[in-house]
Amino acid sequence: MSAVSAGTSTPDADHLESELAVIPESMRTTDxxxxxxxxxxxxxxxxxxxxxxxxxxxxxGLFETIAVLAVGNAIGMSLFGIFVVIGQRTGxxxxxxxxxxxxxxxxxxxxAVQSIVCMGWCAVNTWIxxxxxxxxxxxxxxxxxxxxxAAPRIAVAAIIMVIQVVIAWFGYRVISAFERWTVPPTVxxxxxxxxxxxxxxxxxxxxxxxxxxxTGEHLAAVxxxxxxxxxxxxxxxxxxxxxxxxxxxxxxxxxxxxxxxALGQFIPVVWLGAxxxxxxxxxxxTDPGEIIVDAYGVLAIPVLLLVVHGPLATxxxxxxxCTVSTQALDIRIDRRVLNIIIGVVAMxxxxxxxxxxxxxxxIDAWLIGIVGWLSPWAAVxxxxxxxxxxxxxxxxxxxxxxxxxxxxxxxxxxxxxLAIGIVCTWxxxxxxxxxxxxxxxxxxxxxxxxxxxxxxxxxxxxxxxNKVIR
Numbered sequence: 001m002s003a004v005s006a007g008t009s010t011p012d013a014d015h016l017e018s019e020l021a022v023i024p025e026s027m028r029t030t031d032x033x034x035x036x037x038x039x040x041x042x043x044x045x046x047x048x049x050x051x052x053x054x055x056x057x058x059x060x061g062l063f064e065t066i067a068v069l070a071v072g073n074a075i076g077m078s079l080f081g082i083f084v085v086i087g088q089r090t091g092x093x094x095x096x097x098x099x100x101x102x103x104x105x106x107x108x109x110x111x112a113v114q115s116i117v118c119m120g121w122c123a124v125n126t127w128i129x130x131x132x133x134x135x136x137x138x139x140x141x142x143x144x145x146x147x148x149x150a151a152p153r154i155a156v157a158a159i160i161m162v163i164q165v166v167i168a169w170f171g172y173r174v175i176s177a178f179e180r181w182t183v184p185p186t187v188x189x190x191x192x193x194x195x196x197x198x199x200x201x202x203x204x205x206x207x208x209x210x211x212x213x214x215t216g217e218h219l220a221a222v223x224x225x226x227x228x229x230x231x232x233x234x235x236x237x238x239x240x241x242x243x244x245x246x247x248x249x250x251x252x253x254x255x256x257x258x259x260x261x262a263l264g265q266f267i268p269v270v271w272l273g274a275x276x277x278x279x280x281x282x283x284x285x286t287d288p289g290e291i292i293v294d295a296y297g298v299l300a301i302p303v304l305l306l307v308v309h310g311p312l313a314t315x316x317x318x319x320x321x322c323t324v325s326t327q328a329l330d331i332r333i334d335r336r337v338l339n340i341i342i343g344v345v346a347m348x349x350x351x352x353x354x355x356x357x358x359x360x361x362x363i364d365a366w367l368i369g370i371v372g373w374l375s376p377w378a379a380v381x382x383x384x385x386x387x388x389x390x391x392x393x394x395x396x397x398x399x400x401x402x403x404x405x406x407x408x409x410x411x412x413x414x415x416x417x418l419a420i421g422i423v424c425t426w427x428x429x430x431x432x433x434x435x436x437x438x439x440x441x442x443x444x445x446x447x448x449x450x451x452x453x454x455x456x457x458x459x460x461x462x463x464x465x466n467k468v469i470r
Contacts, residue, residue: 046128069273
């Protein structure tokens with residue numbers, strides 16, 4: 001068993017992790033269970049059962065919604081699993097790997113976007129559960145649910161943020177341990193919630209959807225669900241994958257690692273999505289989480305634990321990935337110092353959200369739109385890794401000082417292809433904000449194929465441009 005799998009921590013290991021060095025084989029783990037729990041923990045969150053209710057609220061049938069979730073996630077999580085394996089093979093983070101594709105300076109573009117998105121999600125994920133947390137605390141008598149003051153919400157958010165920052169401070173080992181020990185109990189809570197919902201509430205199992213939907217509206221609903229919590233959901237995690245799989249030994253088979261990671265994402269997303277969809281048949285206008293809490297007060301405390309655990313498990317990944325993505329900008333600040341800075345900034349944003357809920361909802365919608373950049377980024381990286389580089393990437397050259405000149409400063413073909421992909425993503429996107437509703441998607445009645453259009457355009461553009469631009 002390696003040092004990592006044994007749960008030990010050495011100064012050398014901490015230094016290598018903080019400095020974006022290639023993780024050596026001697027410091028990697030052979031136990032892939034940590035990967036399963038990391039990704040499962042990040043997805044056992046209230047937002048997934050709320051998103052799961054989208055299909056029913058948009059007029060799709062119950063089992064049709066569940067089928068779309070299952071098929072979409074099977075595709076999306078398969079793409080995710082490929083990036084997990086690439087991280088294992090190279091031993092570097094996702095944004096450091098980008099240097100091989102976009103060049104040392106060119107990789108600043110995706111690294112900067114990833115840093116901003118991670119910090120934004122950290123703030124949104126902390127803010128978005130506050131109302132439900134306060135309702136649950138009120139249910140058990142710890143707070144006054146009638147108190148509309150922002151102070152209690154800010155205090156709860158601060159406690160959550162401090163815990164997140166502390167866990168992320170210690171890096172991969174503590175993150176992995178936190179997920180390994182806390183996710184199984186939350187799974188038990190989820191089992192209880194599911195049993196209560198499916199056997200204690202009057203779920204309309206035969207719900208077949210809104211018969212008034214036209215064919216175009218039906219397709220728009222299907223693609224909307226597919227993008228929100230199907231293929232699109234798996235794509236949102238592609239930039240994170242290598243940040244954690246780089247700690248897995250190359251002696252572990254790619255198939256084993258692929259399955260552990262992909263299933264860690266697939267199972268909770270589909271499970272929670274199905275739960276949200278079934279609850280949506282009770283009342284399309286009521287939040288699924290509140291249905292359970294209001295109908296079964298006895299579950300208030302365990303549901304509170306699950307609700308609080310959701311942002312914790314997700315945001316420790318957001319904070320950690322934000323730090324290593326920021327370092328990929330050649331910003332020479334220790335990861336732990338960045339960890340604190342990011343936590344402070346994110347908390348400041350949460351305070352703004354609490355004081356201005358409409359602004360927070362707008363930012364949430366923007367983030368959902370911004371993640372569209374990941375599809376073209378992923379397409380360019382995959383083409384480069386498998387077709388152009390033929391899986392031969394020198395990770396040591398990627399982490400060497402910029403002045404060593406081991407990696408070209410900029411690869412124009414990759415950056416141009418990324419830009420083309422992003423434009424095509426926007427054109428075929430039908431987001432919540434008008435500015436994120438592209439002309440192609442609008443012309444097709446709201447059918448959202450942004451992930452497919454952006455990825456395909458970026459991949460084909462890069463293949464063509466790479467032959468004429470070096």
